[in-house]
Amino acid sequence: MFDINTILRENIKNLKPYSSARDEFQGEASVYLDANENAFGSPLEQNYNRYPDPLQYSVKKRLSEIKGVPPRNIFLGNGSDEAIDILFRSFCNPGADNVILVPPTYGMYEVSANINDVETRKVNLTDEYQLNLDGIAEAIDKNTKLIFICSPNNPTGNSINREDIETLLTNFKGLVVVDEAYINFSRQKTFIQELTEYANLVVLQTLSKAWGLAALRVGMAFASEEIIEVMNKVKPPYNINEASQQLALQALQNVEQVNQWIKDTLTERDQLVLNLKAFDFVLDIYPSDANFILVKTTDAKGIYNYLVSHGIIVRDRSKVELCEGALRFTIGTPEENKTLLNTLKEYKA
Numbered sequence: 590m591f592d593i594n595t596i597l598r599e600n601i602k603n604l605k606p607y608s609s610a611r612d613e614f615q616g617e618a619s620v621y622l623d624a625n626e627n628a629f630g631s632p633l634e635q636n637y638n639r640y641p642d643p644l645q646y647s648v649k650k651r652l653s654e655i656k657g658v659p660p661r662n663i664f665l666g667n668g669s670d671e672a673i674d675i676l677f678r679s680f681c682n683p684g685a686d687n688v689i690l691v692p693p694t695y696g697m698y699e700v701s702a703n704i705n706d707v708e709t710r711k712v713n714l715t716d717e718y719q720l721n722l723d724g725i726a727e728a729i730d731k732n733t734k735l736i737f738i739c740s741p742n743n744p745t746g747n748s749i750n751r752e753d754i755e756t757l758l759t760n761f762k763g764l765v766v767v768d769e770a771y772i773n774f775s776r777q778k779t780f781i782q783e784l785t786e787y788a789n790l791v792v793l794q795t796l797s798k799a800w801g802l803a804a805l806r807v808g809m810a811f812a813s814e815e816i817i818e819v820m821n822k823v824k825p826p827y828n829i830n831e832a833s834q835q836l837a838l839q840a841l842q843n844v845e846q847v848n849q850w851i852k853d854t855l856t857e858r859d860q861l862v863l864n865l866k867a868f869d870f871v872l873d874i875y876p877s878d879a880n881f882i883l884v885k886t887t888d889a890k891g892i893y894n895y896l897v898s899h900g901i902i903v904r905d906r907s908k909v910e911l912c913e914g915a916l917r918f919t920i921g922t923p924e925e926n927k928t929l930l931n932t933l934k935e936y937k938a
C-alpha cells in the first residue's frame with residue numbers, strides 16, 4: 590500500500606501555506622478592499638487589477654469535462670515545468686534523496702533535480718528505447734522518491750510499454766511520474782484514467798504542444814487528491830496569471846480545431862517520414878507517437894548547419910547518448926515541411 594506520508598518531506602508535511610486575501614474570503618461581494626489592489630482599474634482595455642483565482646477553478650472545471658477527471662485531481666502549473674519542480678520540492682530532501690531518470694529523455698527533469706540538489710540515478714533506455722526494469726529495480730533504494738517516465742518520449746518519439754509502467758506503479762513505493770506532453774498525438778491510451786487504481790501515479794500533460802498555447806505557460810498534473818493538495822500548498826499562490834486563465838478557458842472551447850490539427854500533423858508526419866527515407870544521408874527514422882521524429886543521419890552536425898544557413902532550425906540531438914547522429918524534426922505546416930524537403934534535396938555532404 591502506498592502511503593504519501595512515507596515520502597513527503599517533513600518541512601512540507603508541517604507547512605502552513607501562505608494565506609492570500611482570496612483564500613480568506615470566498616464568494617461574491619460588491620466591494621473588495623482586502624488585497625491592496627488598484628481599485629480604479631488597469632491602464633488597458635481589459636482590467637487585470639484583481640488577483641487571479643489561486644486554484645483556477647473555471648479552467649479546471651472545463652478540463653475536467655474534457656479529460657473525465659474531477660477538478661480535485663487536477664493541479665495547474667506555470668507550464669508542466671513548474672509541476673516538475675514542485676514535485677521535487679514537495680518530496681525530495683536536498684542532499685539526501687534521489688530520483689530515477691531513464692535517458693535519453695526530457696532534459697528538464699535533470700535540471701530541476703540539480704536546482705533542488707537532488708541526486709539523479711540514470712538507467713538508460715534499451716536499444717529499443719524501452720525501460721530497463723531490472724536496471725531500475727537495482728537503482729532504487731530507500732531514498733528514491735520519484736521515477737520520471739516520458740511517454741511518448743522526447744526526443745525519441747516512441748511510447749513506453751504500458752505493462753512496464755504498470756510494473757513500476759505496482760512495485761515502487763515512491764511516485765511514478767508519467768509525462769504525457771505528447772499524448773494527443775499518440776495511439777496509446779493516457780494513464781489519467783488509472784488514478785483510482787494507482788495512488789502513486791502522477792500524470793503530466795500540457796497546453797504547450799497539441800493545444801498550441803506554449804506562450805501561455807499552462808501545464809497540468811493529474812494525481813490523487815492528497816498529492817494535489819500537497820502541490821497546491823507548495824506552489825506560489827497566483828502561479829497562473831489571469832490572462833492565461835482566460836485564454837486557456839477560451840481555447841478549451843475549441844476542441845474540434847485542435848483535433849483537426851492533430852490529424853493534419855499525423856498525416857504530415859507520415860508523409861515526411863516517407864519522403865525522408867529517400868535521402869541517402871538518412872540512416873533510420875524511429876517510429877513516432879508524437880509531433881516530431883528522430884532521424885538518424887550520416888552527418889548530423891553538417892545537416893544541422895546546412896539547414897541553419899537556409900533559415901531552417903531543427904534540433905541536433907547527436908551529442909545525446911543513444912541518439913548518435915540523430916536530428917529531431919518537429920512536424921510543421923505542409924508548407925514548412927515542403928520547404929524542409931526541398932532544402933534537403935540540395936544538401937551535399
Ligand SMILES: *Cc1c(COP(=O)(O)O)cnc(C)c1O
Pocket residue numbers: 667668669670671695739743768770794795796797798803806807808
Ligand atoms: C514540451 C514538453 C513539456 C512541456 O512543458 P511546458 O512547461 O508545459 O511547456 C513537458 N514535458 C515534455 C517531455 C516536453 O517535451
